[in-house]
Amino acid sequence: MSIKIRLGTAAVAWCLITGFWLPAAPPSAPAPLSQLAVDVISRKSGPPLRGAVVATDYQGTLTVVVGSSWLKEQPGQTYDQQLQAYQATQSESTQDVLDRIADWLPQTSPGSRLRFFLEQEQTRLTAVTQQNEFPPPEFFWFTLPANEVTRVRPASADRQSLALWAWFEGLPQVETRSVASLKKELEARKVKLNGSPPDLADRLPARLQSDAEWAARKSIVSYTLTIPLDLQGMGSTLLPVKPDEPVDWKELLPSILDQEVSRMTSDLLELPKAPTAEDDWLPSAIRLAEEHKVIGFRVTRLVTRDPKVVQVHSHFVARMPQNQWQKVWSDIQSARSDIRQPDQEAQLANDPQVQAILKVVTAISPDAQTQLQTALQTGVATQSALTASNAAFFRFRDRYVQHLDRPYLPCEEK
Helix, strand or coil, X not given: CXXXXXXXXXXXXXXXXXXXXXXXXXXXXXXXXXXXXXXXXXXXXXXXXXXXXXXXXXXXXXXXXXXHHHHHCCCCCHHHHHHHHHHHHHHHHHHHHHHHHHHHHHHCCCCCHHHHHHHHHHHHHHHHHXXXXXXXXXXXEEEECHHHEEEEECCCHHHHHHHHHXXXXXXXXXXXXXXXXXXXXXXXXXXXXXCCCCCCHHHCCCCCCCHHHXXXXXXXXXXXXXXXXXXXXXXXXXXXXXCCCCCCHHHHHHHHHHHHHHHHHXXXXXXXXXXXXXXXXXXXXXXXXXXXXXXXXXXXXXXXXXXCEEEEEEEEEEECHHXXXXXXXXXXXXXXXXXXXXXXXXXXXXXXXHXXXXXXXXXXXXXXXXXXXXXXXXXXXXXXXXXXHHHHHHHHHHHCXXXXXXXXXXXXXX
């Protein structure tokens, strides 16, 4: 069972801000809960928290981010307790990463990109440990077991995005103002609310990493700074992509046409279509990863369940403790295949590898021209979906190869 992250909440963890607070007119009385832009989490002990639920693990434990300025205004000792815990956690988490780097360094090659990166991080984090006191953060982490939570009032993805922009622009009391109030002030500042919030994950305080989170982070860094393993294909059939070569959409078209051949043969013989498991590709992918002696790899699969839509499913799989493997990132990109793009289709049709399979399709069916056209349109759509998939993956990858102590990487701890 994997960690569940609501739509929009992952962006909350990666986009919350510290930084520059601009002066603004004091807002009116606190808005009703139904009009807020933040999540509200009620607890058995202590007052409700307002902020962002970043993740929920398989046991129902919530990871929550709460603004320190709001928390400081609440009655009780919660702010002081969190500040004290934060000071201790920063030292502990930094030393923990340094210990993990010390264990990792002997496994790397002298002069390698990976060794250079680890030594840089070792120097940076050693300097951090020399600090006697850390400046108060603008956000605190809360970890709430399921039995401590009585109710969660989640904000919609649109409202969460609005809250992120409000924090970024320095609006006061984001946690107590209405959506309408926040939106009005943001629009007055000419903020483009339909844009993606800025990625400011490094502004969140570091936290002590579990073994699972460290294993996932280590896998991403190793994949990026050594020879990566990329697998591509359809169904459960996957093949390695050559190092330093991006996933090539043209290489997938023969598989598309092969699928057309199989489909037409099944239709002619009236064969039943066997159902396929969602992750039937994972065992063969893991075998390839173990053969290549890697600790993390990317899988890109073409899925054509709907004849008018092409989907590219992409995953990053990391080796976890006890030699288990876990998907730590997944993405689905879609593109319409029922829209003609003659120039791109002609380019595909002239590819020698494609032409060889076109002959097979023509020999099977008297209605081959229709099948060929469908396959070519699918290939063009695949190009579009793959481009978007690559962009999404690079954003994910690059986020976790800047530092080793942050940002937070949700992973299932089994």
